[in-house]
Amino acid sequence: MTQRPLDAGTEPPLGAHLVTPRHGYCHHGIYVGDGKVVHYAGLAGSLRPGPVEEVSITRFAAGYEVSVEPSADPLYGRHAAVRRARARLGEDRYRLLTNNCEHFCTWCLYGESRSEQVLACFIYPRAALRTALCLFTAFLGAASPMRRTGPCVN
Template sequence: MNQDDKQNHLNKRQKTNRLLGSVQSKHPKVYGAINQLSRIGITIGNKIDSDLNLRLNQRHISSKYNLDCADHICVRRFSPTPYTHHGLYLGFGLVIHYDFSRVSIVTLEQFAKGQPICLVNSGVDYPKEVVMVRALSRLGEKNYHLITNNCEHFVRWCRNGPEINL
């Protein structure tokens, strides 16, 4: 890593820290959700997460994939017609997604419903911490629209959408 890359990385880290500080002061509920996710992960422990990933790697995800926080994932669904359902992996075996009614957090197994999980190679404009904050800022939203605001739009907005003032 050259000096410019190190400086860019440092600048991004500082920007992320300022953003998280801003979220804490301006949106305590979103910041509380982030802390709650962290506590859930600590409580559950890394063993459950690694066991779940191992089972999923054997059954659903090719072993070359290793899910990381803020990964764009999808599964194929077949009812009422074939489609793909998209979500954002939060870590600790949890996925945030836009189901047909609201943005919610479910386990990876609930999200997959027994179907193979695919890692979507979509671009990302923000550090993974910012992507996750953006996703959690919409937790509970109930504005689903099949054409203009669906599960894939939600994930792509979290990873690439216009900057917002959190």
Template sequence: GDGHVIHYRKLKDYEMVACTSVDTFAQGRKIYARNYQVCYIPNVVIQRAKSRLGERKYNLLFNNCEHFATWCKTGVSDSRQIRDFLPLTTKIKTENLSQSLKQAFKGANRNDSTKLLNKALADIKVVWDDTQPQYKHSLQEINTWEQVAMKALNNNREDLARAALARKLNYKKRAQELKLRLEHLASMTETLLLNKVESS
């Protein structure tokens, strides 16, 4: 390219999509290029990246640097780092997180604090893995019942269409609740990871 990179840049109090020099982007580290089997041509990738300049919607689990780069290249917002970070684990109740989080930020010694932070992160992984499939299922059901309602209307069955739309609304409400839960988990994870870095 022309020696510049568009990326999510960490500023003092927030992250923002910005155009910087390659040196500023690298910060002395080696840069690795990722190859995509299917992606846009370079000019389109650049235009997509420029369209989000100034954006301040960074989120560790939903909209991080890799999400942004993958979206620019393929149109799909995805992060292999996050998928690898969230392993399959057993189910745990959300309320069990609060005590771990409270303990993690108390004035314990460094070793104990690190253990508590790791425990809190592990708890979050468990809840995330239980919640995300439910969220995806709810989104699929919203689309399914929308199609059912349309088919019912085409067959002049308003009664079935109303019933289908009612099911759709139930799943939509459920999806909104699950999305808020995931966003809360993402926020907690980011806070814990930042605290972990600062305490290391």
């Protein structure tokens, strides 16, 4: 299954796992309705980790395209996934390798914290190096504008 980009003005399904590309990684969140997304702010906006928060889809996207990650038989239905996401609002225990935004979304939908991006970095050292270099240049502000559309590649 491949990610499906959201059309402008289209509301994602309640409880949808949303993904948006960033410099060197993809950012993840759960759509909770009324144009809002619950996500682990993590390092999405600064060098300091942020808490689980509810923001507008526009703020979540930060100028990038947003796609819906296909969910194959989630353990929790849409309303339960939204309740689970909101139950963690304010949590401030972000850890890049063990408790990031993707771990958060898989926990909301499947009850298990998992990050394919982190796994890919351990399995494919080149992917880890490429991600680290992208993050480093983005944090230094030296990165040229990267593609703001298209699916995330792990």
